[in-house]
Amino acid sequence: MSQIQKLSARLANQIAAGEVVERPASVVKELLENALDAGGRKINVLIESGGVKRILVRDDGEGMSKDDLPLSLSRHATSKIQSLDDLEAVATLGFRGEALASISSVSRLLLSSKTENASQGWQVLAEGRDMDAKLSPVAHNRGSTVEVRDLFFNTPARRKFLKTEKTEFNHLEEVVKRQALGRFEVAFELSHNNKVIHNLRVAPGLRDKEQRVASLCGKPFMENSVQIDVEATGLKLWGWVALPTFSRSQADLQYFYVNGRVIRDRLVTHAIKQAYRDVLYHGRHPAYVLYLELDPALVDVNVHPTKHEVRFRDGRLVHDFIFRSLHKALADIRPEDVQLANENGEAMPFSALPENLQSMQPIKQIAEVEGVTMNPSYGPQSAMAFRQQASGVTPNSAVGATTQSFYGSSSGEVREPLSATGLLETYKSLHPEKGVGDEPYSEGDFPLGFAIAQLHGIYILSQNSSGLVLVDMHAAHERITYERMKTDFYRDGIQAQPLLVPISLAVSTKEAAVAEDCASELEKFGLLMERSGPESITIRQVPVILQNVDTDLLVRDLLSDMIEHGYSDQLEAKANELMSTMACHGSVRANRSLTIPEMNALLRDMEETERSGQCNHGRPTWTAMSLKELDKLFLRGR
Ligand SMILES: Nc1ncnc2c1ncn2[C@@H]1O[C@H](COP(=O)(O)OP(=O)(O)OP(=O)(O)O)[C@@H](O)[C@H]1O
């Protein structure tokens, strides 16, 4: 007699449910996805007792016909794909045809629906046990309502894993939040135990979107972030990234969407982390809400049962694109962006970034050109090559030369202060490109204002058109020196040092193959290595700046990055780290008194320098207070 028996439909579904239905939040996720796939424009989510007792999701989408209703509850029944070809380019959130079957196997599920043309609605009840669906007529508008009661009533083991009502609701709210951030064209309402928690109207315009993001992610996030919108070779990335100074202790404010689907992906996280690397305080996490749009055929969503992970056909291209776009956006943040945010108490989006990758004009000017989208012509160049170029060939690196330190060279020495006969005059002569004819300069041209005094040998007190600014001199100078060193380093080409005794390294076959593949690319960076056997490589030359670091370790890290991410920034990272340390030691120390012109020169340099809002360790370099805030402090005008 055969030992093998077929599982009953119910048991098979319950096993499948183990993957999809973990807790009330997972039910809500599936139901919301269905409502969105059905084209719902208004979605209501009603929750009782953290979702354990009752979850109801109503949409005004296309609905289901009488015949489709019972079918929708059976396993592997879907209207969303029919062939493998469809799966390759799936644009809907669901496609497995498993969610409703799974949910109904572990709960009491009532599904009501009506299509546009049907004369009446129908409902079907499934109660876990037999998987038989009973049909009956019901009054319903176009769209569907799914009600899930008593989750896990027939699977006590699962019920035991549920947490408190509050915790379950928090998870569930997070799910709604994620969907609501992903679909601005849909209105959402969430209520818990008859109390409305979120009521979000459709958000067509930029302001509406920002309002929705602010109400879901908090106003401070919106106030401390910049908007980006970049498009290149079939990829589009837009959304909001927080200023580095608005970092978080946890990675809890990170939303990333790929074609409207919220995902958590190592490649994406890595690219973003890397873009923030130079500006984030150690151990802190960036905050962002970002949307990546690309041809659905270039991304595989069928990787994980909960569809949280995706696989990009060309991971390297995507990584590179995300990294470059964010790196650029972060480098371009200037004092004026932050200040505008402070003054009005609300964020000033810069919907436009410089047209040209190399231009380093102050954002203020560009922000005035509403609606211009950055559209750099990204070629298929490598990440490394790009970064070399991005950090190196800035025509405006002349900025570094023109404002050359009144407050000291990069070695920390103070030069003769320029005779301070009117700062504006001095500034004007240094920056002939900044003024046309006799057009007078005004304070408003200088976001960081003019220095008034030095406090305790540490801070510069400065006055600008809207209030006061405090600058941490050492932190600011450190960043400026560091950025300048990087510019010089990459512009002058990388100096390499042949090794007297080449280093031989035993590696895996895979590592050896990768080393062979990327040898020419690494050579551009000054590292010369070759495969010397099936499982060995020989290093013959290293970049001068890295000659004293542990080459073995560096190359091993580099190869493991290459294997995992398709490329590595270890060389650059190490070089940058060294420059950062040198910059730190070479910068103005606390308790050194600076003259007023020296201080002003530092302020002007900050306005011109990339990433000048944070020191090399990610700490803020300056802070501002508007007159309004000062007045408030002294209860003026009340
Ligand atoms: N709210 C809804 N409005 C209209 N049709 C729906 C709705 N919910 C489900 N359906 C129909 O029921 C089918 C089954 O839904 P189910 O969620 O089980 O599978 P799916 O969405 O196709 O795939 P997945 O398992 O990946 O979610 C869907 O393909 C769709 O045709």
Ligand SMILES: [Mg+2]
């Ligand atoms: Mg579904």
